Amino acid sequence: MDPEFAAKNQAQFDRAKGQLQAIGREYIRLIAADFTEATPGFGNQSPPDTNYIPTGRLRGGLNYTREPIGSSSKGMNSARHEDGPFSDYGRETVDRITAQLAGDHMGGISYLENDVAYGILIVRGEGLHSRVGPRNWPADVRRRQETHARVAVQNVARGG
Numbered sequence: 731m732d733p734e735f736a737a738k739n740q741a742q743f744d745r746a747k748g749q750l751q752a753i754g755r756e757y758i759r760l761i762a763a764d765f766t767e768a769t770p771g772f773g774n775q776s777p778p779d780t781n782y783i784p785t786g787r788l789r790g791g792l793n794y795t796r797e798p799i800g801s802s803s804k805g806m807n808s809a810r811h812e813d814g815p816f817s818d819y820g821r822e823t824v825d826r827i828t829a830q831l832a833g834d835h836m837g838g839i840s841y842l843e844n845d846v847a848y849g850i851l852i853v854r855g856e857g858l859h860s861r862v863g864p865r866n867w868p869a870d871v872r873r874r875q876e877t878h879a880r881v882a883v884q885n886v887a888r889g890g
Contacts, residue, residue: 749886750836751835751836751837752886753882753883753886754836754837754882755831755832755834755836756881756882756885756886757878757879757882758794758827758831758840758842759824759827759828759831760878760881760882761842761871761875761878762792762794762823762824762827762828762842763820763824764871764874764878765792765842765867765868765871766789766792766817766820766823766824767819767820768867768870768871769788769789769792769820769844769849769867770784770788770852770865770867771784771786771788771789771818771819771820772784772786772818772819773819784818785816786816786817786818786819787813787814787816787846788844788846788848788849788852789816789817789818789819789820789823790814790815790816790817790822790823791815791844791845791846791849792823792827792842792843792844793827793841793842793843793844793845794827794830794831794840794841794842795840795841795843796838796839796840796841797841798841798843827842852865853865853866853867853868
């Protein structure tokens with residue numbers, strides 16, 4: 731095989747691999763941002779008179795990982811003021827996940843998982859949230875995955 735051809739061919743594969751990794755990172759960042767912003771909390775309590783006090787714990791609990799992390803250290807007994815991290819509007823969470831993604835070579839299985847066990851009560855509209863009813867923001871974000879994939883490809887193609 732011609733060494734020059736082999737080098738050019740390898741360079742093309744390396745560029746393609748780099749682009750795919752960049753698209754993967756951008757896609758996960760977009761999903762994390764959407765999910766975090768859709769999570770009930772400051773500026774997103776529906777209805778506005780929801781009888782819970784948003785502390786930013788639910789928004790701060792979203793994590794990017796290669797291994798499922800399970801629930802917080804105290805599980806359902808974790809109070810909303812303990813066992814952080816906290817993120818009132820989600821910026822800290824998205825920034826943390828974006829930083830983690832920067833060092834990840836992508837490939838394989840990865841997870842966006844919230845370690846706040848009581849989040850399921852909010853999703854299902856149970857416990858103190860029963861009068862509000864179910865808020866299925868995870869399903870809403872899942873419906874937008876295809877759009878996020880297209881945007882990720884566009885963002886990477888533009889170099890952003």
